[in-house]
Amino acid sequence: xxxxxxxxxxxxxxxxxxxxxxxxxxxxxxxxxxxxxxxxxxxxxxxxxxxxxxxxxxxxxxxxxxxxxxxxxxxxxxxxxxxxxxxxxxxxxxxxxxxxxxxxxxxxxxx
Amino acid sequence: xxxxxxxxxxxxxxxxxxxxxxxxxxxxxxxxxxxxxxxxxxxxxxxxxxxxxxxxxxxxxxxxxxxxxxxxxxxxxxxxxxxxxxxxxxxxxxxxxxxxxxxxxxxxxxxxx
Numbered sequence: 276x277x278x279x280x281x282x283x284x285x286x287x288x289x290x291x292x293x294x295x296x297x298x299x300x301x302x303x304x305x306x307x308x309x310x311x312x313x314x315x316x317x318x319x320x321x322x323x324x325x326x327x328x329x330x331x332x333x334x335x336x337x338x339x340x341x342x343x344x345x346x347x348x349x350x351x352x353x354x355x356x357x358x359x360x361x362x363x364x365x366x367x368x369x370x371x372x373x374x375x376x377x378x379x380x381x382x383x384x385x386x
Numbered sequence: 387x388x389x390x391x392x393x394x395x396x397x398x399x400x401x402x403x404x405x406x407x408x409x410x411x412x413x414x415x416x417x418x419x420x421x422x423x424x425x426x427x428x429x430x431x432x433x434x435x436x437x438x439x440x441x442x443x444x445x446x447x448x449x450x451x452x453x454x455x456x457x458x459x460x461x462x463x464x465x466x467x468x469x470x471x472x473x474x475x476x477x478x479x480x481x482x483x484x485x486x487x488x489x490x491x492x493x494x495x496x497x498x499x
Contacts, residue, residue: 277428306486317390317476317490318429325486363429367486373442374419374478374488376429 278302279364279377287383291353296380298347298364305369307340307347312361321349354384388413390479390491398497404465407494411458411479417441418460419488420452423474432475435460436483464496472498 282297298307306325310318322331324340324347331338335358337350347364364377391410399405411418419442420432431444435454452462458479464471474495478488 308486308488310490315492315495317478317492320487320489323486365429373431373434373444375431376421378428 277378278375279366281362281364281377281380283380284378285381285383287385288354290355290384290386294351294354294382296349296351296362296382298349298377300345300366302368303344304366304375305344307344307364307366308374309338309347309349310363310365312363313359318361318363351382354382356384356386358382359384390477390489392475392477392491392494394494395492396495396497398499399467400499401467401469403467404463405467405496406461406463407475407477407496409460409462409477409479409491411460411477412489415479415481415489416458417480417483417485417488418454418458419478419480420460420462421476421478422446423476423493424472429476432462434483441483467498469498472496 279300308323309321312318322338327344328342329340335352339348362380365374393408417436419434421429423429433452434442438454449465454460474493476490476493478490480488
């Protein structure tokens with residue numbers, strides 16, 4: 276059983292469209308991270324959020340941590356082919372430093 | 387600053403053999419974690435080392451083991467390989483044990499035949 280569930284699992288959109296990826300759990304997390312992974316490579320850290328309700332923006336990417344620190348979302352505006360990849364959320368809990376990874380969302384942006 | 391490096395990048399082994407993978411963290415990072423990534427199970431935590439001591443351990447059998455050296459470099463070993471051990475093995479480093487941010491290496495692709 277995965278502690279963090281992501282939706283959708285797969286997403287294929289046209290260049291220029293907007294999209295939102297969700298990361299949900301029934302557990303509380305002390306921090307939550309988002310990564311992007313390209314084929315054959317390791318995940319690359321995009322952002323870390325630690326405060327409930329926190330919103331962070333990174334160019335066309337907007338990340339939000341839920342008020343109860345149980346969920347998070349990643350919104351991409353005007354998607355580009357370079358955004359293609361596997362998006363992973365990961366969280367840590369107060370009980371330890373172990374990172375729990377979400378199930379992943381595979382995004383394809385079609386030119 | 388150099389990133390996390392992992393060697394080898396690709397490895398093919400036969401069932402029953404053992405394998406050792408190596409990870410060099412970012413300079414100044416003292417915590418190293420290992421993960422297994424498969425299409426079916428996703429990214430799963432194996433263990434974490436800090437100051438040459440295993441601090442956290444995931445739910446994997448004892449065939450999976452690791453160690454960390456005084457220069458923070460880490461190795462993981464898998465003994466008596468099984469077909470199901472075929473995966474991408476990722477190493478991640480962070481500055482301290484309680485750091486919220488970790489940085490991944492490119493991984494070692496292990497194929498067991």
